[in-house]
Each structure stands twice: as structure tokens, then as C-alpha cells.
Amino acid sequence: MINFEKIRWKNLLSSGNNFTEIELNTHQTTLILGENGAGKSTLLDALCFGLYGRGFRNLKKDLLINSVNEKALLVEVEFSVGKKEYKVIRGAKPNLFEIYLDGDLLNQNATVKDYQEQLEKHILKMNYRSFTQVAILGSANFTPFMQLKAVERRKLVEDLLDISIFSTMQDILRQRLSTHAEQVRDTKHEINIMEERIQGLSNQLIALQENREQKIVKFEGSIDETQTNIDDILSKVEEKRKDIERRQSTITDQGTVEERIKEATDLYKQLENRRKTILEEIEFYENHDNCPTCKQGIDEEHKKTHVAEKSEKKNELVLGLKQLHTTIGRSEERIARIHEVSTAIESHQNQIAVLQSEVASNMKFIQRIQKEINDLEKEGVTNSDAKDKQMDNEEKLDILLSKSESLTEQGHYFDIVTTLLRDQGVKQKIIKQYVPVMNNMINKYLAQLEFYVGFELNESFEETIKSRFRDVFKYDNFSQGEKMRIDLSLLFTWRAIARMKNSVNTNLLILDEVFDSSLDVAGTDDFLKLLNTLTERTNAFIISHKGEALYDKFNNVLRFEKHKNFSRLSE
Helix, strand or coil, X not given: CEEEXXXXXXXXXXXXXXXXEEECCCCCEEXXXXXXXXXXXXXXXXXXXXXXXXXXXXXXXXXXXXXXXXXXXXXXXXXXXXXXXXXXXXXXXXXXXXXXXXCEECCCCCCHHHHHHHHHHHHHCCCHXXXXXXXXXXXXXXXXXXXXXXXXXXXXXXXXXXXXXXXXXXXXXXXXXXXXXXXHHHHHHHHHHHHHHHHHHHHHHHHHHHHHXXXXXXXXXXXXHHHHHHHHHHHHHHHHHHHHHHHHHCCCXXXXXXXXXXXXXXXXXXXXXXHHXXXXXXXXXXXXXXXXXXXXXXXXXXXXXXXXXXHHHXXXXXXXXXXXXXXXXXXXXXXXXXXXXXXXXXXXXXXXXXXHHHHHHHHHHHHHHHHHHHHHHHHHHHHHHHHHHHHHHHHHHHHHHHHHHHHHHHHHHHHHHHHHHCCCCHHHHHHHHHHHHHHHHHHHHHHHCCCCCEEEECCCCCEEEECCCCCEECHHHCCHHHHHHHXXXXXXXXXXXXXXXXXXXXXXXXXXXXXXXXXXHHHHHHHHHHHHCCXXXXXXXXXXXXXXXXXXXXXXXXXXXXXXXXXXXXX
């Protein structure tokens, strides 16, 4: 149950910049008096604006702002739902919309639309239409239940019976049906694509396999040809290596010959120096007669003997030099031959390096070709994987076909649920159960208002009204006072149904000018009797500009007056 506790407003219609404040749950009955234009009906606009962002009267938002101050419209509504205390603050110029729960501001990250939806669906649990039919019976720009279209009547009753959830379910179902239809289309499309993919993959595998085999045969031929070339080159390399080994075996004495040349050359130099010394001695004796040291004369015989000895040694040295020269010449010839062989060996080695480079190049070529073959073989494996993929696609196709069958079966269930959620389905059965209860209540309240007719609503909420003489009437056939009795009976009935269902049950009841034009004296007395039968949890506010005679029949009286062109509560 929603227990409205307090409302405050300022700069609303004729209200000025000072707050007007009314306690909503203090008295069981409150009479609101005032002259025409005094602002007594502003309570309705303040309440509707605070809760729903619109006035009770059919006025644009800007027209609700006081025309003198032209800004700072503000309404505060306090109420409780169970143990939870709420406060709604709404304003215009500047715009303001805040909801407080137990003093804490509720999350406002959502848009204003979503914030309002949170207030209506999750807190108040009633929209503007339900609120005005259950809590308010007004005269200005208000459409009573009997003047609503059939679809609007039904919607209101659905809200009261808490079966609007089925309409919500119906909306959800429509979305699900749309999603289901889209899934069916998507599944069919996926099936077509998968079938084309499987066929295309099969054709591709055949073509790829043939192309792969042709390339492998070609590459293997290139490898065989290159390998033959490598074998020929390696054979040449082997021949040259053998020739190198043979040649190297013929020059193993290079070190010995070089040592021999060195020794012979050194000896040659020694002998040559010895020969030159002997020649100098012979020349001295031949050219000198005196000793260069003692200056004595040299004996001629001694000179001849000494020259002869030295000449003999000179000849021996000359012979030795000739022999050494021959030996050195032969050795040098040997070294020259060794150099020729070494040059030939070096040439062979260079040729071997070139041949080995060719072998390396051919090996790289073989490796590259082998990689191509390996890639093709891997591609063959890939193709094999593709076959597995094809099988996987076929399995997926089976899944899609199964999904399609499931969607078809689901569609049948949706058809059943659609039938159940139609207006002629579950909702109709529930309404059918409550229609007799509603009719009994309506007629009970009509009797209490001394209006003795047989009032009956059918399941489409079309009325049939019979007099005590069984004459059949419609709502429009009655006078304003009789219509008011019917409207009041319906209002009390909806409130009773709301209490039964605990849907839009509220303590607040506001009746605007029900005495002023529509009810006669007898009708007024009957209504007051009926009003006094309401539960203690009902706080009724009766707005009237002709209620002085009723002054002492209410627990509380509020009077509105104009002061300096602004409406206010009189003190």
C-alpha cells in the first residue's frame, strides 16, 4: 500500500514563491474550501506533476509555472511503501527530478525517461491512468471510467488486477517472436552457406591435390638433376684432391733442399772469402820484395815456395767452389720444380674451392626445392585437415539442421503461448472471474447512494444498465447527478479491488467538486454516509466551493484564498 504523507509546492499555477504544504495522512476526511480561482484544485495538479511530470488538468508544462514569477516551480511529495520512506522532488525552470529513499538519493545515471519508469513500475507500481482512476475523481479535464474507450477500460482493469504482467509478457513474446523469426532466417542462411562451403571445399581439395602432385613431380626431377650435377662436381673434386696428394708426395724434400742450399751458399761464401785472401797474399808476394812488418827483404826462394803453396790452395778452393756452384744450381733447379708443383697444387685447391662453392649453391637449391616439396606436402596435410574441416562443416550442417528443427518446434510453442497471452486467453479467464465481483461491488455502492439500478459490466467492460422496470439504459442516458453516482461507485469499486489485489492500493482519495453540481441534497447525504464507511487507512480530500453547509461533517477543513494575486492556505 502507498501511504501518501505530505505534499509541498510553490510557483505552481496561482501559487507564489512561498510553499503551500498539506499533510495527507493526518485526517480521515478533509474538506477543501475556496472561491472559484482560489487555487483549491491546485492540489491535484501538484500531486500529478510531482509524481508524473504533468498536471491533472490538460496543461502544457510551461503553463503550470506561475505566470508572475515565471520560474522555480517546485513540488515535493512524501510517501511510504511498507517500511520504505520516499520523497519525490520535481521542478521546472530549472528542471529538477530527484527520488529519495530513506533520505538517500537514488541513482540518476539513467535518463529522465528511465528514472520516471523506475518511479512508476518499481515504486508506485501505477501509471498516471491508474492513479487518476483510483485516487481521484475530478471535474476538470478528467475522463471517468465510463467515458474511456473499451481498450482503455480493459487496460485500467488489467492494472488493477495485476495482470498487466501478461501484457508485458506479450510484449516480450513479440520481441522473442521477432528474434525467433530472425533466428529462423539466419539459420536457413547459414545452412545455405554451409552447403555451398562444403561443395566448394570439396572442389578446391580436388584441384589442389592435382596441382600439388604435379609440382612435387617437377620439383623431384629438379632435385635429381641437381644431385647428378653435384655428384659430377664431387667426382672432379676427388680427382683434384688425389692429384694434389700425388704432387704433394713429390715435394716432401723441400725443406731438405732449402737447408742444403743454405749450407752450400754459406760454405761457398766462406771458400770465396778464403780464395780472395789467398789471391791477395799471392799478389803481395808477387808485387813486394820486403816484409811489411820488419822491412827486411824476402828471400826469392821463400817467395816462390810460398806463392806455389798458396796457388795450390787457391786451385783447390776454385775446384771446391765449382763443385758448390753445381750443387747450388741443382738444388735451385729442384726448388724451382717444387715451386711449380706448389703452384699447380694451389691452382687445384682454388679450383676445388670453386667446385665446392658450386656444390654449396646446388645444395641450397636442393634445400629450397625440398622446402617447396615439404610445403606442398604440408599443404597436402592441410588439405587433409581441410577434409577434416569439411567433415566438421558437415557436422555443423547437421547441427544447423537440428537447430532448424528445434526452431520449428519452438515456433509451435510460441504459437501456443501467443494464444494464451491474447486478450481472449489467460487474461480473459482472470477477468471473467472478477467481473461478477466488480458488478456486485458497483451495485452495492449504487444502493448505498440510493441509486437502484442493475449495473453490469461484461468481459469487454461494456455496460448494461437496467431499471427496476427492466428498461435497458446506457451511461449517457443518465443525468449528471446519476452519472456522478455511477462514477463514485466505480471509483470505490476500483479502490476495493486494489485493496484485494494490493496493486495500486493507496490511502489517498481526492474528490473534486462532486457536491457542487452533480449531487443533490439526498445524494450528498448518501455520499457522506458512504464516505464514513471507508477504512481508517483512507484519507479523503473533498474539494468544494459550496461546502459551507458541510463544514461540520468533516474531520478537517482547509481553506484556500487569493492574497495579492497569489493562492495560499488561510490561517
